[in-house]
Amino acid sequence: MKPLLLAILTFALSLSCRSADRPNIIFILADDLGWGDLHCYGHPYAKTPNLDKLAAEGTRFTKFHATGVTCCPARTGLMTGRLPATFQKYPASFGFGSRITITELLKKNGYATGHFGKWHIGTTLEPGTYGIDVIGSDQGAPNKHRQPQDGRGRDAPMYDQAIDFIEKHKGEPFYVNIWDHISHHPIHPTQAVLDAFGPLELEEAKFTPAMQEKFALCKKMGGDPAAHLRAFLADVKSMDDEIGHLLKKLDELGLRENTLVVFSSDQGAAPLRETDGDEAKTRKKKDRSGGDLADTRLNAMGYAGPDFRGGKHTDLEGGVCVPFIVRWPAKVPAGRVDQQSVISGADWLPSLCSITGISINAADFDGEDSSKALLGSIHVRGKPLFWKTNTERSDPTLLVKNWKLHGSHRRHGEVTLYDLDADPGEKNNLAEKQPEVLKRLTEQLAAWTATLPKTYEHGDDKGD
Template sequence: MKILLFASLFLALPPASLAADRPNIIFILADDFGWGDPHCYGHPYAQTPNLDKLAAQGTRFTKFHATGVTCCPARTGLMTGKFPATFQKYPASYGFGSRVTITELLKKNGYTTGHFGKWHIGPVLEPGTYGIDVIGSDQGSAGKHRQPEDNRGRDAPMYDQAISFIEQHKAEPFYVNIWDHISHHPIHPNQAVLDAFGPLELDESKFTPEMREKFETCKKLGGDPATHMRAFLADVKSMDAEIGRLLQKLDELGLSENTLVVFSSDQGAAPLRDTEGADAKPRKKNKGPAGSDIDDIRLNAMGYAGPNFRGGKHTDLEGGVCVPFIVRWPARVPAGRVDEQSVISGADWLPSLCAITGISVNASDFDGEDSSKALLGGVHVRTKPLYWKTNTEKSDPTLLVENWKLHGSHRRKGEVALYDLAADPGEKTNLAEKQPEVLKRLTEQLAAWTATLPKTYDHGDDKGD
């Protein structure tokens, strides 16, 4: 028995030569951060010099897709390589059940693991959960409401903890999740953060018609778009400053060359407020943090989907699921590259990291696929389709395969929409009637997938985010 146990442990470890080459890994995940919110993705006013530098030193992807339209589902795909709709019990309330996570796999193969910032992936936050050695003290949904006691941005404390973790484990391979609360509501930067950003004169013509509609909604609700855009971008700049501090620490420790740093977002930009729309009416004013009005804070949700997309959080339009994705690893990733071809997904994170770190997994166990070729400078040609569906019985599913995006419907008279993303990334021209053969093929494929999903879902106490 002892001999067999020793043999199994030995086989679970990667060869010494491979272990020596394995990178440290840092995954920075913004919250409700639109494709067009970083300056390097084209935002006319964003001040994100450290994200821009990260992109200049690595690869910036334009077709990376989140696995969900709200916070927990997107994180579920990243952690498990599975589409969220396949979980009958909502992970925010129940965790991932028997599904293996990337942190567990890395932990079993010699990595020290840490998680700092937002959680929203289960009720247990004790060290050892999902193979995570250290879980920071600023996790949970309540963290997004906290402000540090000094004049830094609201996410500074989690970066303090992450940097301390890296300093302690610099001599061994480490994996770190840094999951920001920025730019999730409530956005209410302190005066020092606003002053660091400076004034903003907003030229609305620099944005898309969809974004200008957001500005008009803001005005109808009694807000000033320039004021609220400034608050949003100041919050984002404070996150960028913390990313810069983290990158500088890697330089100081001599870790930059062999550290894979990734930045992304859990889904696209949030709507202006819960009651956004032409018929929205201002609610009764209530005092929020620092004497500001709750309504004013809600109007600070000025995230941007970029020049090509429409939609945002809560939608599976490209503006809701196509998000920034930047990869830097000086030892292996080409600098200054923009990948406009590879269609990759948050569900690919687990199998791709396993390929990079030499961990053997069964590809059929995951909905994502190994897209490490794209991460390391090549082009990934997708073989598996991407699917979206919320964890509710009658929600409408969506399919992306090749250039075709099909928005299905479970409603009796609901509209089915088919788009060619190569020609129409904004999903404005429904080709369902003009492409009957494509529609039939994809409708059957989507129906076959939805038939495999749970018939009912259990959300527990979680109400979504």
């Protein structure tokens, strides 16, 4: 064989092998879905057969942590591998600046890239933003949705767009974000979506005291907990139905074996807030989805699960520990539950780079390569996890191994220390009983906050 021909064949074989080794990647991100809101995470009434099957065919994690307690900060960590408090300009208003994203890195390394659904990571939506080839037409806030008229749930359009993108790029490696609006307020399922879920007879004793308090508040506000929980779960089921359509399409296209499918949530369940003023007056108002304002507020029935307390807007585990399911039949063990690996949304970028063979400088990122956990081993965390909102005087939080420290910037604010192994519900403050641990972690937390911007700029977006 002639040398030139041999070189061409060798190069082509090399490209083919690299392509075969690199998976297609689909990242599905729910919005405000609590740790316990799926059947496979123990919810007594959830109907999520497709996500349950995804977990059975892959690995389900119990200690995956979002990088923020509202929508933009959580997405910032996933896209950039950086903790959101390190951004002086709030990314929802100003974008990521010079920080590189996972989509840019993958695009530079031969991936077709698409983003469908919620955005909330800047104001620029043109193709090419963050290295994304195609940005879908449904990026707006959930209260701007129009409900589909075919009996499907409110997020159906983004799945149709994502499936179209996958069909067009099935012959090359692709990366797709599908960022749901479900289960963010306003939750206002159509009658067809409610009928598809079916009836619900609620036994409140099946839930934790914290969830029972939510039921009690719902009653105080004039609602029926069973009806509002049904509306919430019907909304979630409609998302699960769309995930089922997506997974079926992967099978039809022969992409199942070499496609890494990941499902998670941006933070924990939204709280149920008591309405201000005259309840009867509130009930006459309509939210922008056309639903009764009081009713859609009462539909915030997300569940933190049997162990956690807190939810969205808090650094408690109920706010930052979220579902995380990974399936990649060629590489990820089926039927596995990882209850040991502590991983973060900030790990998504370095982990994917490791999996796809992209070289990065690990020191440039706050997350770490936890791909070992994704592929079936236990990840022993090296870097601590930190949380802080993008405001100067907000209270920071630190997680190191089993210890979680909630700091305070207030002069007389309470500092709390918890042993998550013994107390995942963060109920027993050990600050006085563990002075050496408290001192060590307080110093570590102070050292981190000292590196952060002294002031923050938010623009028009104050959070979601």
